[in-house]
Amino acid sequence: MRIDHHPILKTFEKGKLVKFLYDGKVMEGYEGEPIAVALRANGVMIHRYTSKHNDPRGVFCAIGRCTDCVMVVDGEPNIRTCITPLQEDMKIETQYGISNNKEDESI
Amino acid sequence: MKRYELIIIGAGPAGLSAAIEAASNGMQVIVFDENERPGGQLFKQIHKFFGSKEHKAKERGFRIGEKLLKEAEDLGVEVQLKAAVMGIFDDKEISVMLDGRVEHYRANNIVIATGASEKMLPFPGWTLPGVIGAGAAQTMMNLHGLKPGARVLMVGSGNVGLVVGYQLLQAGCKLEAVIDAAPRVGGYGVHAAKLARTGVPFYMSHTIKEADGDSCVKGAAILAVDSSWQPIPGSEKYLEVDTICMAVGLSPMSQLARTAHCEMENNPLKGGLVSICNKYGETSTPGVYAVGDVAGIEEASSAMIQGKIAGAAISFDKGYISEAEFTTRYEEYQNSLMQLREGMFGHKDKDSADTEHTEEGYTLSQSLLSKGYMEAEEIGEYPGIYPAEYRSKGVFPVIECSQNIPCNPCQDACKRGCIKVSGKITNLPSVDTSVECTACGMCVVSCPGQAIFLVDETLAPGYASVAIPYEFYPLPEPGSKGLALDRSGTSLGEAEVLKVQSSKAMDETAVLTMKVPVEWSMQARFFQVY
Amino acid sequence: MQKKEVIIVGGGVIGCAIAYYLARLNVKALVIESEEIGHGGSSRNGGGVRQSARDPRELPLAMHAIRYIWPDLSDELGVDVEYCQEGNLRLAKTEEHIKILERVIAQGISLGLDLRLIDQQEVREICPYVSDEVIAASYCPTDGHGNPMVTTLAYYKRAREMGAEFITGEMVQSILIRKGKVGGIKTNLGTYESDQVILAAGYESRAIANTVGIDIPMQRTLVEALVTDQQPYMFPQMIGTAASDFYGHQTKHGSFVFGGMTGMEPYGSEVDNPITRSITAPSICRAILGYFPAIGQANIVRTWSGWLDVCADHVPILSKVDELPGLTLACAFSGHGYGIAPAVGQSIAELVINGNPTLSLDAFRYDRFQPKS
């Protein structure tokens, strides 16, 4: 999904290639790019499942406004992944309702 | 609490221009922006801008952004990024979220330049991953170098939809279609034509019925609507796409203006809820200004001028420039703004616009409006089309510009004066048959609408050359072969690349000259690599 | 225009509740609200439905409401008002705080309320999320909370269905007198006739009453509230503190709603449109995190503010005006009107219709205020 060579922009400045954990799996992305970009480059579309209907959601606005792309990042839920920079060894988890626990019935 | 003379919220074209104007008059200015990069939408805009030289026409948005930033920096403007303004409180105090802390600043004046947010269209399945805003696509492609999807449906044929559609092609995505519930293309015809000639179909009077897929988008069902927007039974089509991109308009991001208790009005001509401003951009809250898209949806070029006007008004109010100086500048800026608001896409009631004729009385291409491209037979009458009787002289320009858009770089591009935009900036360019064209190609690369082509019907017996603007990667090699496509993207047959010119002055728009049978000279408008 | 049986000025929780209970008595009132339904204090409060720490005069209203009305209110109105009766904890961090609580508890007990002081361990058992700094609390198990915005709209919806009329966006300016009695009201857009006018317009009631020479000793004070995003369920109790630095609860939705004051409120802006001040939300947050450090990661999504109609003796005025037959006051709730709104609505409806409410309103007379000496 990455654009290797762009006719107008040529190449994109990226941070160093780092590893991160997505639902326990090791993935690679560039440090400093939005988490959502790193995930999409790895083929991840679903960021969370909603509280009420358990529906899948992903990136929608990509600029931190709509809050649809939130995930559990390093243990904290509701983190807007489209504007949160990726860091080495970050632990990124699918959010179910408001937690990382699929079976969570606290809500 | 830190106090500044001027706080600007939003480092987009309007905010930066206000900052530059005020700082150049000696004011101490800070600009806050929630994004990681300044420039607002400019850094996502990789196409060349319309307008005239003073509006920075034919420059690409991101380069304008770079220039504005440099200018602001040189003037000592502080630009604080990753700084989300949380609210505007009494006494022109703002709170800002910075590095996980909240900071407070006070100012003598505040300029709100927060831009716009995308309108969204709900349809069954619109919450599925893979349904995104056009802005999201731009952000992913042009800031982060990521394709939003492999096969994309664009919903909306306004300038945003058309421009982002083209950017999707440039990023290497496949644009399956552009659809719009309206019967006519909403954006500039030239933007539509750029897409159509690569083969992108336009489905006007079509709406999206639903996004198909369980966990993410795997297709889209579209269907035709009649003149009263009612679905036409049996008209359903299914498009296999993984991404549905919505470009159904923008609305002003007025939340902060409302926290500042600015008096608001709902103004459909301005795209929604905007603060009521005087001619300098000052809201009902004294000392608080609103400029750019937040004050009414327009183009970036208008936003920049509005920023300058507010910057000048504040500088005058706080004693940095004289009244005479202010009056002079205001008039200059106002004139420039009025120019941009001219034309059929201008800042006026669209319902009253004539959809049949240009302001000069030329017939508008209905095919362009309904299919995204002009039919060959519609081309003849426009003043930019070289009359047939002069075509045997050698190379001649063909300007397929048929709508009143405020834009004139083509005129400046031709050093020999072959191209003229006489009178109003929105007038259609005309060609002067008495001037010999040297085939320098600068008009081709200067036209932000990529609507200028160079044709030589004397290339060789039975053959013509057609030079087209080309902005895709990789650039074809001279001698290579491919397909010549007509305006609708239909293949005419094989074409050979004669040469590919590209230089710094052309700013990444290459001029690709292809050899085609002479009977295609007025049809072949795109080259598709085999 | 047809004469109205009763006109209620103010479409907040009090006005809407009165309209509903009048409708139950087959009286179809006209409610006139200058803004929208629930615009005032009804959408700007912590949602406490409590008896503890009430003024002894108010307590019977609160006890009645909690015993007889709140438990079935959602069913009765056909809308979930999110009533949750899981107790009220008033938290203490210092010996000083405990002294404050002891006074409150003694008073409550003397009036028959189940209210007691509990130690740190018991506080933890009831609510495990309190910080180590909390050393004691008062606990009233029959207290609770509800959703004030929904409650107001539920009363409105049901009253409207039962025939009450509502007009919003029209501002009552004065009371009309006809032959020595109330004759109706005048608004910015016209006049409405009625023999019975009930003022339930919060602080704005004062200016309206002034037009017929009646004054209500109240001031307006700004309070602010904030709400977070949805959080895992942590505690169902209504929370307050002996230091009165914040109050609030976790809603049915999972979000936390908290309110509080900085102490600077009396010196705030003169603007009529209540504004949030930049110092308040941080101050409330500091207070909260001192008691509940575990909710620090909750995201605040919104802050808002509103005016309290604070009475000279911090107890509402629920009273007919003797010298002007037809005028009834139901205002000056001083920030604790929500929990007692059902009892107030019922009592005022009865007072207006037959002059003899089930619960005595004698303690809330408009002429109870006397000079010091």
Add this chain to the structure above:
Amino acid sequence: MTMKMERKLIQGDFIPRADDELIVCRCEEITQGEIRKAVYDGMFTMNEVKRYLRAGMGLCQGQTCSRLVQNIIARELGLAPGEVEISTSRSPARPIQMKQMAKDGVKK
């Protein structure tokens, strides 16, 4: 000041529509049908609908749905969308954690 509205009952039973299932408020998962029913129940303004249903009260504070909700209310009441006043806007413009907010104003 708010526009005058007489809160007359909408005549007849609430009539469901085929597209009532459509999610309008993405954060709180409120459907078009719920909003239409709220209008039928007497919620004639955006703030009322919001307080009644939580539409626009989620993490994004109505940034995506407020215009859509406005349109639905207007359509149900037979008004132009602009005649339905948009709901109030309040600080913070973006979500902020309580622990971050709490640090504000503390002497460093």
